[in-house]
Amino acid sequence: MDIFLTSRIASDVLGGVTNGVIYGLVALSLVLVWRSTGILNFAQGAMPMMATYVGMIAFGHFFGYWICVVIAILVGFLIGAGTERVLVRPLYGKPEINPVVVMVGFLTVLEAVAAAIWSSTPRSLTTPFSPIDFHLGGKPFALSAFSLYQIVTAIVVMVAVAVLFRFTNLGLQLRASALAPEVSRLLGVRVNRMLTLGWTLSTGVGTITAILVSSNFFTGLTPQVMDGIFAFGFIAAAVGGLDSPVGSIVAGVVIGIILQFVGDYVNSNAIILVALFILIVSLMARPNGVFSVVKARRV
């Protein structure tokens, strides 16, 4: 058992899961926005990045890590709600390139503003968890206290979102207003409020992701920290299906594991090339996503 756990294959799987839950979380936040408002939010990486910067202003001065995390998540909620109200609401019913262009513009502005205020030098957010791998029988195996923190947090967030959507009245209203806005409005659901809530939740999930990513000892917090992660998260969401939360999380984890093997056995520059290849092949085979339940549109 020990020999297996410290083997190259097991450590690739564990490392892959650690990255994969992050891709899954980004994919989940994209799915939340897509399902509630039918928009692919290209600023889904930059908005949480901003929230993390704001939340971490106090870090190292007066407050500890956990209080700053809470502040960052609250700021993330605010940014999500504000963006939906101000930027996104005028775009409903417009041609589909309009929201794409506006959110790309927002992404650019947020990254530039963050770099203007806090500079592009990475800031390290020291967590209470050590990034050094555990040892088993004298050999390291690819799991540290930090990667456990990352995996557990991701699972908690995913379960919380699932519970909210499946088992609460609010979740029912959220699903109803995404599925049939007119009927929901007639039945007394405040649809507009639900759309705002969808963005709020999504940015909250995104902020937790951004905190996990930038707490990583090796990356730190930079204005562009989420660019690459967003690309992997989008690939996971597209492969799993933009309307399938479970599918996109599963796709995120699977892609994370595959890419870890590619990085270990081939070359770290081949990772994104393989990811792109997976995206192209899966979109050609199943344009609506591997796990999508929606039938292909017929005209």
Place this chain on the structure above:
Amino acid sequence: MNRGLSSRRVITTVAAVAAVALSFIVTPSSRDGVALAVLATLTVIGGSVLLSSDLRRAHPVVTRAATSTMAVSVSLVATFFFSSTTNFNLATGAAMAVTLVGLSFLTGVSGQVSLGNGAFMGVGAFAMAIWSNHHSTTPIVVTLLISIVAGALVGLLLGLPATRLRGPYLAGMTLAFAVAFPAILTYFNSWTGGDGGLQLPNAATPPHWLRALYVHGTTSLTSGTLWLTDITLVATGVAFFFMANLFTSRVGRAMRLVRDNEVAAELVGVNLNRARVLAFVVSSSYAALGGALWTFLNNSVTPATYSFALSIVILSVIVIGGIGTIPGALIGGLVYAYSTNVINWITNQTGLNPQGNFASQLNGIIFGGLLIVTMMLAPRGVAGVYYTFRHRRASPGGDVKSPSEETYAEA
């Protein structure tokens, strides 16, 4: 009508002769005079074609050829007088305009947008550099065509899934490509030269045919970098001529139908998949030509140029100029060429520290902000505002037609 035509011929001939005579008087050497005279004559002929409304109605292709010829020859004449900095800016903007018009075509006919055109420029730029390093004797025109083919092939590979995609998947996929592009270049670093990029082997030597036009090869046209600008401008003119025809061709009309009403398009026999792939391939080939021209202008190529940020800048300038329109691409190219100067001017005027964080990010803040504001207030950019304004004036009180109709017909 017959008499009108013949008197126009007389006027054209007289103007052409006058232009030739003037060219020889103005220029210092007779060789420069020949060059200027050819351009001036082309301008006069182009102008006379454009002034004839009969000809414009009967032969739209001839009209477009005349417009392109005239625009190119006027700007070539101008490059004789501009400083080399201005010429370099103009040529950079012109190559960017080629990329932009490709993106405009994609959006105008399919309603979709690509966030990866910076990377497609990179494909063309590196294809040009790699080919010239292996076959340095290939004529420049052939090398440019090879870069276009390289762009088209990569576009086809990425465009194939696009046949089945709806919604913003295409934008997302091209974004992934743009983010991946630097890593792809590093992966193939034995070809692309890694972080340092590549140099062109025959730096700044004009091709033989250009030198053969001038016996000694020492005139101001072939010395210095003027010929680089001029070849770029000619290539831009040719690219725009083809695009203007493509916009109004049967293919272009069919594609607009696909954008506006897929069901109707399928009913009249348009192949949806082929139309979407074609639009994407055209857009990536144009981007590749733009990138190849940049390599040609700079005599070198570095991977840092073709980052994700370039793709966003491309999107910004075409949205500001007017996405889906041909004039919008020209406006966008100009905006791109002078954006650095304008931003430096703003930095100086506001007294910001030029080395500071804020000044170095001003580019992103302004472009991103303009992207949002333009999309919210005037989704068709400067060109769209102009068309709407002209329609209002043309039919006061009447129905204002959607500017998009005019936009394409006008091109």
